[in-house]
Amino acid sequence: MKKVFILGVAVCLIAGITACKKDGEPAAAPVAAPTAVDYSALGKYADVGPVMEKMIQANEKYVEALEKAENAEQVAAAINGMTDAMIDMAPAMKAIEEKFPEFKTQEEPPAELKPLNDKLMAVMMRMFGVMNKLTEYESDPLVAAAQERYNKAMEDMR
Numbered sequence: 001m002k003k004v005f006i007l008g009v010a011v012c013l014i015a016g017i018t019a020c021k022k023d024g025e026p027a028a029a030p031v032a033a034p035t036a037v038d039y040s041a042l043g044k045y046a047d048v049g050p051v052m053e054k055m056i057q058a059n060e061k062y063v064e065a066l067e068k069a070e071n072a073e074q075v076a077a078a079i080n081g082m083t084d085a086m087i088d089m090a091p092a093m094k095a096i097e098e099k100f101p102e103f104k105t106q107e108e109p110p111a112e113l114k115p116l117n118d119k120l121m122a123v124m125m126r127m128f129g130v131m132n133k134l135t136e137y138e139s140d141p142l143v144a145a146a147q148e149r150y151n152k153a154m155e156d157m158r
Helices: 002-018 040-046 048-068 072-099 111-128 131-135 141-156
Strands: none
Touching: 002 040, 002 072, 040 048, 040 072, 040 111, 072 131
């Protein structure tokens, strides 16, 4: 599980490093955890399901915002929205890291989490398709500031 979160955070970091924001749109609100889903099928990883779903949703919103971004302001807004979501998820992610230290050494996610990991990886593949927008606007002061904020948030999660 740790590997799954590390991979998710790594992808977010990559996206953050390249920096992107949405034009004049306000930063996206943190994504709420789904409430109607029964995670008991995940067994001992039931606590991980809602956090992974939030991460997937946050990354989907981020990718969608970048796909629609047409200028530096929109790219910076997308980055800030993702940063807000990561800050919101940080306590839950840290709790999972503490509860499941084996995630740090696993090569693959546990079988119970494979469907969620596959969803996350699908979003990450979409993210690679919009990375050019991050590099296109990386020198813009708004995007650079948003990227710096994102990098700080990611550093604080360690």
